[in-house]
């Protein structure tokens with residue numbers, strides 16, 4: 001499941017949100033730690049799809 005990875009530009013706090021966040025909501029997101037809206041978001045989809053085939 002793709003998650004959105006955010007990083008606060010203010011305090012550097014990193015957090016992830018599930019894909020239920022849509023494009024618009026992403027822009028409303030704020031740091032859960034310092035409530036700053038100065039965050040950058042990036043999709044960290046494809047969670048290191050290791051070849052687990054065993």
Ligand SMILES: [Zn+2]
Nearest residue numbers: 008011031034
């Ligand atoms: Zn913050």
